[in-house]
Amino acid sequence: MAILIDGKATSFAMKEELKVKIEAFEKENGFAPGLSVIIVGDDPASAVYVRNKENACAAVGIKSTTYRLPGDTAEEELLALIRRLNADVSVHGILVQLPLPKQICEETVLATISPNKDVDAFHAQNVGHIMIGNYHFLPCTPAGVMALLDRYDISVEGKHCVVIGRSNIVGKPQAMLLLEKNGTVTICHSRTKNLADITRQADILVAAVGRANFVTADMVKEGATVIDVGINRLPDGTLCGDVAFNEVEKKAYAITPVPGGVGPMTVTMLLYNTLTAAKESLK
Numbered sequence: 001m002a003i004l005i006d007g008k009a010t011s012f013a014m015k016e017e018l019k020v021k022i023e024a025f026e027k028e029n030g031f032a033p034g035l036s037v038i039i040v041g042d043d044p045a046s047a048v049y050v051r052n053k054e055n056a057c058a059a060v061g062i063k064s065t066t067y068r069l070p071g072d073t074a075e076e077e078l079l080a081l082i083r084r085l086n087a088d089v090s091v092h093g094i095l096v097q098l099p100l101p102k103q104i105c106e107e108t109v110l111a112t113i114s115p116n117k118d119v120d121a122f123h124a125q126n127v128g129h130i131m132i133g134n135y136h137f138l139p140c141t142p143a144g145v146m147a148l149l150d151r152y153d154i155s156v157e158g159k160h161c162v163v164i165g166r167s168n169i170v171g172k173p174q175a176m177l178l179l180e181k182n183g184t185v186t187i188c189h190s191r192t193k194n195l196a197d198i199t200r201q202a203d204i205l206v207a208a209v210g211r212a213n214f215v216t217a218d219m220v221k222e223g224a225t226v227i228d229v230g231i232n233r234l235p236d237g238t239l240c241g242d243v244a245f246n247e248v249e250k251k252a253y254a255i256t257p258v259p260g261g262v263g264p265m266t267v268t269m270l271l272y273n274t275l276t277a278a279k280e281s282l283k
């Protein structure tokens with residue numbers, strides 16, 4: 001049986017550690033780190049994610065404010081709010097929940113957030129910092145994956161790491177972080193030929209596809225570490241990942257469950273980025 005990589009417990013432990021750091025920060029500087037979260041529209045999944053972020057902030061001592069804008073908000077109105085928050089010294093981190101309604105250009109929005117407050121690390125300037133390995137903010141989900149590997153003593157160095165998915169949020173930055181830890185990285189995607197031949201070579205396999213139970217046991221090498229970034233909802237309402245957990249777990253050395261794997265870590269890394277942003281604001 002594989003080692004179960006427990007993201008819930010790891011995230012709880014990391015939040016306890018962070019709470020102590022934030023208490024010390026507030027004592028020294030007289031203010032708490034502040035995060036502003038903006039959600040546009042009423043996408044139910046986004047609403048849950050935002051509520052999780054609010055609760056997590058409250059649990060560690062970050063002062064969070066959520067702006068809930070209607071789904072028909074004009075782009076300029078959203079940009080004006082972001083500019084106002086950019087200029088507000090009590091706001092250290094700004095997060096605009098994605099996806100956005102179609103009348104709003106995501107690229108313009110992300111480019112408007114001050115790079116110093118971009119706790120998602122989605123601004124092109126921060127993406128560039130990640131590429132050259134000189135960064136303040138790490139993208140939350142890939143950073144959560146790296147923290148899990150670290151906490152479970154799973155070394156990346158020299159390993160063949162295969163990432164399935166090439167999104168800006170997960171696949172691409174994940175590949176960069178694995179590379180930085182001296183992994184040999186392959187990025188696979190929807191046009192990859194002979195996908196299973198490649199995934200079967202993976203010592204560390206990261207699935208960020210967005211398709212339920214996509215990674216089956218025949219695609220996994222015996223003894224591999226399998227990290228499941230997917231959160232998919234089945235027709236009966238249950239959550240499942242991109243990995244067919246029950247069959248893959250029999251072959252893997254270690255595996256993350258869904259829920260309770262990477263998901264809770266994403267929020268925890270956001271909280272760490274917010275403290276980093278507050279510290280940077282003092283410089």
Ligand code: GUN
Pocket residue numbers: 095096097098099120140141169266
């Ligand atoms: N939507 C899905 N994941 C994310 C994330 O990590 N950050 C933001 N802002 N929106 C998301």
